[in-house]
Amino acid sequence: MDVESLSSLFESDYRQIVADHNLQELRNVLKWSGIDGVSREDILTVLADGQDSNNRGTRLEDRLFTVGEIERMVLVAMGARERKEILPVRQEEKQVSSIAEEAARSHHIGIDEFNEAFSHWRDGLYVAEALKLGGAEWSGLFKDPRDRHRLTKHEERILRECLVQPSKLNISFTSVGGMERTKQTVTELIQLPLIRPQLFSTGILRQTTSGILLFGPPGTGKTMLAKAVATEAGANFLNIQMSTVQSMWVGENEKNVKAVFTLARKLRPCVIFVDEIDALLRSRHRSMSPHWAVNTINEFMQEWDGIQSENTGVVVVGATNRPFDLDEAVLRRLPRRILVDLPDKGERMEILNALLVDEQVGFSLDERQSILESIAEKTHQWSGSDLKNLCIAAAMNAVSRKMFLMSRTFSRADREQILLPHSKDLHRTLALKHFLDALQSGDIVPSTNERAEIVEALRKWDKEFGRSAANSQGPSRIGF
Incomplete structure (x- = not known):
């Protein structure tokens, strides 16, 4: 094979590689854009007819196209398809003798429809990019899906x-x-x-x-x-x-x-x-x-x-x-x-009820109410966080007591059976003693009290600048 034939073969192979690469990029753009109704054949028609002024007379195998050029071809093909659908309707409405005459006279290309299609295509890219960046975890947070990408x-x-x-x-x-x-x-x-x-x-x-x-x-x-x-x-x-x-x-x-x-x-x-x-x-x-x-x-x-x-x-x-x-x-x-x-007694009762809503306290509603009232009375100047720590300590005391009784009553095999997940024997009931033991142990103490310097300073500041100051001047309204 002579040099000229070999060179021609290499040139043919190169052009085929370029065409394959451009087609692959075209497939990627169409896939990620989510545009309906625009096919690869529409793009090839755009190139063949010279409808894209920037790539007029250019074929797929002539050179490598950038992603931007391929996106432009997609948009031009979209406009060409819109023209085919819009112009016959316009022709019938205006009773124009031929599509070619209407196009030559007004150069109408369905610009409003083109802009709308372009907007949907762009939004589709933003949504796809947002899903790639944040996944389903962030979907639906933004009123405008494009904000996630921006x-x-x-x-x-x-x-x-x-x-x-x-x-x-x-x-x-x-x-x-x-x-x-x-x-x-x-x-x-x-x-x-x-x-x-x-x-x-x-x-x-x-x-x-x-x-x-x-x-x-x-x-x-x-x-x-x-x-x-x-x-x-x-x-x-x-x-x-x-x-x-x-x-x-x-x-x-x-x-x-x-x-x-x-x-x-x-x-x-x-x-x-x-x-x-x-x-x-x-x-x-x-x-x-x-x-x-x-x-x-x-x-x-x-x-x-x-x-x-x-x-x-x-x-x-x-x-x-x-x-x-x-x-x-x-x-x-x-x-x-x-x-x-800091909460008063009534508020401490409400806090205890909220903290222990999923716990069994006592064996009746009356006993539960009596226990919570007793604890609220004994926790003067305790904060909500302090009460939470107290409830946790009481629950731990109930668990420790139950484990101690099990060790004295059941054999090792029975204890292992009882400790299986979802066993009914693991259910605990909090009694007044469990709370009193936590209070008397000294491990759970209030983080502050009304005599603390910070509490006095806060109440003084409230009288000067807070809601107490507003109350002394009359009832407040929305917007202050």
């Missing part, structure tokens, strides 16, 4: 680290014992605007508060209350802490803060919960405040003003044990400040 790297990190979906919170108002007045207040200020935003879209209610501050001693249920609000409203929940926005790199703090609010807008209705808000938004007037902390607070204030003016279905809820350390500008944006104080 997230910045900062928003992506916050989405994965801080987002809690309402279906996964598993906390409702029934899980929060006591605090009836506080529940009513947060329902009016947070839950109602998120569930019925149309009621707050006009007039003075457009300027209703976009933030609420929950302050009180540790363990009184501030975080649980915020989660319950998000659950009842069906809102997404962003749990933001100092570590969420803090970075060692200059300028990254501000970007993280901005990402929190932009992500919340895309996830609306959304509750931004800032735990230990005093650590993040501490007063800027302190002489030791570094410049990066001041810049972070400034950015937070600007973004906060944005959601307040736009009424976007985003609410900020802050929780702290030290409200007196907050910056003054933060307090202005948190006009409703609610003290979540």
Whole structure:
């Protein structure tokens, strides 16, 4: 075989490889775009007829096409198919003698239909990309599916680290014992605007508060209350802490803060919960405040003003044990400040009932009520968290007592049979003695009391700046 024949053979093989590669890319674009009605033959017709001005006279084997060029061919083929379907209808309506005459006269290519088809094709790509990035875990969170694909790297990190979906919170108002007045207040200020935003879209209610501050001693249920609000409203929940926005790199703090609010807008209705808000938004007037902390607070204030003016279905809820350390500008944006104080006896009864709803306490309803009243009486100034620890200790005492009796009564083989999963003999009943043993052991003690310095400081601050101060001036209303 001479050189010329060999060269011609190589050229033919090369062109075949190029054509195969272009066809494979074409299959991929059609597969991922999800476009109905456009086939490979339509694309080949576009190339053969020269309908694509950028690739006029070009064949599949001439050169390698980029993905962008192939996408353009798909769109042009889509428009060509639309013309075939639209022009006969237009011809009949306008009684035009021939399709060619109409096309030559008006150059109509069905641009509105083409733009609509292009929009559906683009949305399909965004949805497919979003599913590849987040999978089913994030599907349905965004009202606009394209927002999932448009997230910045900062928003992506916050989405994965801080987002809690309402279906996964598993906390409702029934899980929060006591605090009836506080529940009513947060329902009016947070839950109602998120569930019925149309009621707050006009007039003075457009300027209703976009933030609420929950302050009180540790363990009184501030975080649980915020989660319950998000659950009842069906809102997404962003749990933001100092570590969420803090970075060692200059300028990254501000970007993280901005990402929190932009992500919340895309996830609306959304509750931004800032735990230990005093650590993040501490007063800027302190002489030791570094410049990066001041810049972070400034950015937070600007973004906060944005959601307040736009009424976007985003609410900020802050929780702290030290409200007196907050910056003054933060307090202005948190006009409703609610003290979540240590529970009284009635509230302790409700908390105990909520904690022990799945436990058998006593052998009758009257005995259960008597035991819970006795425990509520003996736990003066205990917080909800302290009561939870007490209930756990009492349940452990019941288990230990049952295991001790089993070791004295049953043989080893019988004990192994009883300890099998789902055995009815494992059922426990909590008695008053189990609670008293936990109280007398000294292992479970209250984390604070009314004489503690922090409790006195919180109640004093509440009288000056909180709900108690508002009550002294008359009843408050929505929007403060």
